Amino acid sequence: MNKPAFNFRRFISCCEMVLFIMIIISGVALFIAPSTKIAVHEQWRFLQVSKFQWQALHTIASIIFLLFGLFHVYYNRKALKNYIVKKHLSLEFVGAVILGGVIAFTAFKNFYPVSKIMYLNWKFRHPAIANSHDRRGYNFMHRRF
Secondary structure: OOOOOOOHHHHHHHHHHHHHHHHHHHHHHHHHOOOHHHHHHOOOEEOOEEHHHHHHHHHHHHHHHHHHHHHHHHHOHHHHHHHHEOOOEOHHHHHHHHHHHHHHHHHHHOOOOHHHHHHHHHHHHOHHHHOOOOOOOOOHHHOOO
16 A cells, blocks of 8 residues: 655644744743834844744744644544543543643732743843832732742
8 A cells, every 4th residue: 555655644743843843932032032112222133033023933833833733633633532531531631721720820820930930021121120220110019929
């Protein structure tokens, strides 16, 4: 039996991997990027790419990642169904849902370590204020270190 020269399912998975790496790299670049006003004024660049270009890459790669993710779920629906339900909900699926809930709750309530990460992000975006003693631009009311 001859195998087809091009495996669409494998192609989708490889695209997902490449897009995921692109999203990670652009996400890190945007995390350390200063505010737009400072980035434009100072002509900020990371790896010779401007903040606007990183935003464009991050947005487009995320949208395409989502679309390829839908194809990925479609082509792997049998395996995914087995991961979620056999005779009852799998322990792994329940654990993943609980972990997702804890992450969302921690982010929404700005608990540690989210508060530290967001403060670090604020310091990258506002270096002039963050390096002085005047931090009025940062909302310390919701900070929980």
